[in-house]
Amino acid sequence: MKRYGRMAFISAYGLLALGLIGCGSAEDAPEPLPLGDAPPGTSRAALTVYEQAALDTAQDSASCTPLGNFYWELGNGAGPLHGLTRGSGVSATTVMPIASASKWLYAGAYVQAKGYANLTPDEKKRLNFTSGYIDEHSNLCGDAGTTVSDCYGPAYKNVSYRPLQNGRFFYNGGHMQKLALDDIGARSGTGLVSVMDWLNNRLGTTLPESDSDVATAGGFTGSAAHYRVFLMKLLNNQYELSSRLTVDSVPAWEGGPNVSSTPWTGGPAYYGLGHWIEGETVNGVWTVTGHSSPGAFGFYPWVNAARTQYMLLARHRQFGGGEGEKSRVCAQAIRKAYESGVPQP
Incomplete structure (x- = not known):
């Protein structure tokens, strides 16, 4: 369809009474415009019905209006197809804490480093959060010079093994922290031997370093532009994890079998290796619809079940509850509007 043939970035609050938008269409450009380079003054009429529906949903939908400023993007293995900004101050290149969206990156790098065939049962349990290793508090170990081993200890996250939780899903960073302790314990947040240096080398990404x-x-930390590289490579089968997004998955919804603790409130869902497996029930049958890793501050990355599309919603709201779930609902509403041409309520 025509809307997949180009890339456009649009500001939802840039729409003026004169019919102007802050970042307009790239319809006549011979190549897709870099982020933020679309010329001002493009008319509202230049938007396709699909783009307008996405824009209206971002601005007016009940699922999106409480979210504040955000950037939304849909793309495929070749790159972004369409992006829009709601409000101001957030674009594809805005760097922010991504919280639990980190989990998917770390799992991808770990599986890439080890090779899926070489993962032990214990390693898989630490990646799908059934290992019994739980951290006691949420301190992010952000002091300069802190190593992974320091972060594991009692001064920071204080990870402990709880045998009664072994084999049960307990959503908690302690599983991965224990895994990192055993594998990259001497690495620090920044410097020549950093966690991000290790991760970027395995994923082919360029995420920035931070002490945390x-x-x-x-x-x-990272931006939508940083994270999209990871999602595109997932779609293009460039990772060990690419074809294994549903393997070793466990029930992860509240009240599910062997679920001890979960933040998921969006109906039945499973947890794979470092990411959520989303789905929907149709005629009594639950079907996978996508894979995601929502962050507590609102950063939401997603790929569809067929691995032909990715989506991102980037925002940072440090105070509040369920921000990742709020971003998920809004992002999916915008996607449905863009694909159908019908604004979502």
Whole structure:
């Protein structure tokens, strides 16, 4: 369809009474415009019905209006297809804490480093959060010079083994922190031997370093532009994890079998290696619809079940509850609007 043939970035609050938008269409450009380079003054009429529906949903949908400023993007293995900004101050290149969206990156790098065939049962349990290793508090170990081993200890996350939780799903960063301790314990947040240096070398990404990177399950920072590289490579089968997004998955919804603790409130879902497996029930049958890793501050990365599309919603709201779930609902509403041409309520 025509809307997949180009890339456009649009500001939802840039729409003026004169019919102007702050970042307009790239319809006539011979190549997709870099982020933020679309010329001002493009008319509202230049938007396709699909783009307008996405824009209206981002601005007016009940699921999106409480979220504040954010950037949303849909793409495929070749790159972004469409992006829009709601409000101001957030674009594809805005770096922010991504919280639990870190988990998918770390799992991808770990599986890439080890090779899926070489993973032990214990390693898989630490990646799908059934290992019994739980951290006692959420300190992100952000002090300069802190190593992964320091972060594991009692001064920071204080990870402990709880035998009664072994084999049960307990959503918690301690599983991955224990894994990182055993594998990259001497690495620090920044410097020549950093966690991010290790991760970027395995994923082919360029995520920035921060002192909190030693908290591998929730301490990374990045932008939508940084994260999209990872998602595109997932789609293009460039990772060990690419074809294994449903393997070793366990029930992860509240009240599910062997579920001890979960933040998931969006109906039945499973947890794979470092990421959520989303789905929907149709005629009594639950079907996978996508894979995601929502962050507590609102950063939401997603790929569809067929691995033909990725989506991102980037925002940072440090105070509040369930921000990742709020971003998920809004992002999916915008996607449905863009694909159908019908604004979502």
